[in-house]
Structures are given as structure tokens and as C-alpha cells.
Amino acid sequence: MNAIGETDGVPRRRFVALSGALGAGVLLTGAGGGNAAAATSPVPTPDPCPTAPNPPGGPSPCPPSGLQGLCGSPADNDPLWQDVQYCTQGIVPPSGMRPTCLKTTPNHVVLHGRPETPHNYLLLPSCRITGIECPFLVTSTVANYWHEAWENARRGGDVPVQYPNIGLGINSRSARRLNQLHIHMAGVRDSTQRRLQALETAGRIAPQPSNWGDLQYQALVTGTLGSGDRTYRILRLDSLTQNLFALLNVNVVRRFGLNMADQTLIVVPKMAATGFTGTFYVLNSDSSLHDGTDTCDHLLVYT
Template sequence: MTDQKNQNEVPRRKFVAFSAVGAAALLAGVPGSGSATAATDPVPPGPLPDPCAPAPPGSGAAPCPPAQFQPLCGRPTDDDPLWHDVQYCTQGIVPPPPQHKPDCLKVTTNYVVLHGRPETLHNYLLTPSCRITGIECPFLETSGVENYWNDAWENARSGGSVPVQYPNIGIGINSQTARRFDQLHLHMAGVRASTQRRLQELEMMGRMATQPSQWGAPANQVAISGPPGAGDRTYRALRLNSLGQNLFTLLYRNVVVPAGLDMARQTLIVVPKMTAAGFAGTFYVLNSDTSLHDGTSTCDYLLVYG
């Protein structure tokens, strides 16, 4: 499953009725999600109910969004094809016709790995076992959320459970407007050798942030070529030594909030640095949106599926 979709703006159906300010109020001061505002959505006394006990990323059962987040993060009764696939893999609920039973390549308490489309050895999807619509869900910026990016890397890397069989690997998520399915999913796919070379050149030139606080600076906006004939797109580039941090929180705090942007419009791509000896131990993290000159809200320019 790729996320090819009409790039025209779709109605912000959830944001109109339930603004980001209201979401911040629900977070009741959780770091990285704005300040609480009582004028729109009153904050209930005490902590928000949580259906699962918090756990460190990657260990045990990850918490799922509580009911208060459902206007932005989706409800378990939602009719989305990819969410139906997750429910089949985790609960055995057969998808409604004309949908077919998916191949559940890996099923854990926290996530499911599925084939992408077209079905190749370098096109997979990692999707939460929780109901989470996508990048616009403010629950993703809270503490205790499962580290889906690191999960995807541990599966996609050489020796992983569902390895991406391609010389260079990319992990990406599309914006709300660019995606096809409304269940959060990370694409685990290939990346062109030219993209890997370009990123290493930019690193040598000092053209990417080395601290998240620098990520949104104009000096770290770089042009990277997509498929032949597609031209360059502009990305904000960051280098990280690990995927141990919550990338959604880093993006929200260091790019989206300072620039007054919309989280729903962002795309995010991770490209592990590779050398002749293999994985070099660092990651290139790219973000873009259409507020940038030649920016994009889809990861599909850089990832190779077919």
C-alpha cells in the first residue's frame, strides 16, 4: 500500500470541530503538546484515564490514546481498511468485503507489520495495534508512546524480523492530506543510492542540524532529488545518533510550533547512514511540508516501493 492520493487539500474535518488548542487542553500540560486552555475544552481534574499502563518505548504493552483523544486520533469503531487489517491480525476480526484477509507478517502487542502495495521485498508497513489515525494525533507527542520509528528500524534493518531487502533503507510517514489510509503507518521501503550519497554530501558540508533545536533553521533546509524527472524537493535535515527519542515530539517542538505550522501537513522520513561496511550508526531525519519553497507533504519522492 502506497499513499498515492489527490494532493489537493482535503477538508480538515477534525481540526475544525476540535482545534489543536482544544487538544492541548486535553493534554493537561503534557510536555510537547502546547499549553492548556480552559476556554475551549475544560480539563478534567486529575490525570487523564489511560487504558494501558505506561511503559518505556519498545518494552511491554504501549499505552493507547484515551477516549478524550478520539476526535483527533480516531475511534475503534472507525471504518478504515488498514485499521480493519490491524484488527484482523490482533483480534481475528475478518475485514468486511470486498476487503481480503491480510498477511500478518509480524504481530506484537504494540504493532503489526504488513505488506505494502505493490508487494515487494522492500515495501512493508508498520502500524500500531492501537487506533491512531496519523501524524495529526496529538497523543503521539506525549510521553510513554511506543517508539514506532525504532520499531520500524529494528524490523527493516539487515537481520531484522521483516528486513527491507534493498541496499539503502528509508522509513517514512505521509501527511494527513497525502496519505491514502487513516490508520497510522510507517513505510519501510528502499531509498535510492543517489539519495544516500546526497545526504552524506550534505552532512560533510555542514548542511544539516546536529541538534533538534537547530532543525527548523533555514540553513538546514536542503534540496534532494526524487525519481528521475520529478525534480528536487526541499527538506529540513537533522542528524541523530539514535532513534531513542520521540521523533513526533522533536518535530512538533522544534519545527511545527516555532514556525506556526500544522502537524497534520508534515511528512517525516528517516534514512539510516550506510557505508561500504554497512550501517554507520547514525540516522538522517528529514521533514518537509508545502510551506517550504519546493517543499512536499509526502515521503513518496524519496522512498522506493516497486
């Protein structure tokens, strides 16, 4: 795709300017193949999962009205946004179909994914945010939706994903069907977990965000059955307390002249036989990579 491109009709340079102006306080750096295996592996005995607090001061502010062109208007009729409004304000969608609100907080709502399974959930902001292209996501005041997704999805969480290995993911603008930001909370196959750990052992996973886009940290990962191998930029983080959208914007999107709207982002907690190890693999891809992808659906297991 053209390196200049547009984000919902706004040139990439304007997105960069907007995100830079809004995100003066954003953290820029972080703390230090084959057939897919069947999903019948024993569930590891979970460790007590370390947690970190949500941003202080209560609910995060929402995007300012000046960003409605990029982040959506509260008057929009997107079905997922209507579901959020039902859960947070009791406004019944025009269709009359009331969603099952699994959890509602000042910052987010948790809904069932489709198809509805014990390992397919969605976390959506309570704010009107269309998707990954919204510049408000890279600012220092946005809620930490990735951390909140993990706190819900982990074993012992409020809406746990019942699967041996967990994955969190978000699609690019072109790959999604609905236009309210939603983080998929689903499963990943054992083979994906093993592949990522093998890459880490081989020194093929970036140890810090500034190296995230380096060629040596790009690797093929086999996804769900029939989806083939896809190339991802892979980073290891010791926590999800940082703003992953900001890390991606600074260390990949701006660095390589890409569009934020074109990116997919996936988080896979590293697991051992005793449970969660306390670290995370963060994968990013887009169509600018050879065998890249703009969707998280190749790695996540919904059915």
C-alpha cells in the first residue's frame, strides 16, 4: 500500500501530526510451521497472575469532538456501538436486539463474540472509537484496553477465555466488519505458542520496542488450520502496562512510513506447564510485509 496513504480520508501526515500533538505524554519505549496442533491439550495449572492497576483517576476521557472524523461520532449507528450504548446507558438498539452485557465498567464493555463460544469474547471501549486508526488511542490519557482485556480473559479473570492458550487481537480497518473498536479475546493453538517460544529461544523476538520492526525479528507463524504461514513483527514485553497502540505507532508505523489504519495487532501471553510466565509476545503485521496480513483472524481460535 502507498506509504503516504490516508486514514479515513485524512492523510497519514495529518494523523502523525494529530497523534503527536495529542500524545505528548505517550511512552515511546518499553521495559526492558507444520500442522496446527489440536486444541485438546491439558489446561496448564495457572499461576497467580500478576496484575497492574488501571490508569489512575477513574474512567479515561473520550476522544475530543474535533476527532470525530477519525474516531467516530456518538450519533453513529454502528451495531457494536449501539450494543455499547445499551450496556452503558440502557439505550435499546433500533433492531430491538438486546446484547448480553457480560461486564460493564466506566472504561469498557465485554460482549460475546460470534460465534458464541466459551473462548470468544469482545472488549469494547465505552467511548466512541471506531478502530485502530483513531489518533486518540496513541495518547497518554486513553484507557489501557489491552491490559483490561488481559485482566478479563486470563484464568481467574472476570470473563475468562476457556482455552489452553489465550490470544488478544485487533483487526485493521479494512479487515473488520464493524466500526467500534473491539479487542478479540479468544484462543490460540498450541502450535502457535510453541512457535513463538522457539523463535524466542533462537533470538528472533525483539527484546525492546525500538527493535520491533527490525528484519531479524520478523518471522513466519502458522495460524489456524488452512490459513497458512503469515509474517509478523514480534516483540516481547514484561507487562501490558504500556500503551501498545503508541508503541506500534512510534516504533513501526512512523519508522517505516506506514498507516496505522492498516495494522493488525495480536498479544499472546507466554505459557509454561505451570501456567502464565508473566511475559507477553506482541505480534504486528500488515500488507507491506511479504506474506503479511491485516487481520488477527489467522492466529485466533473462535470456534
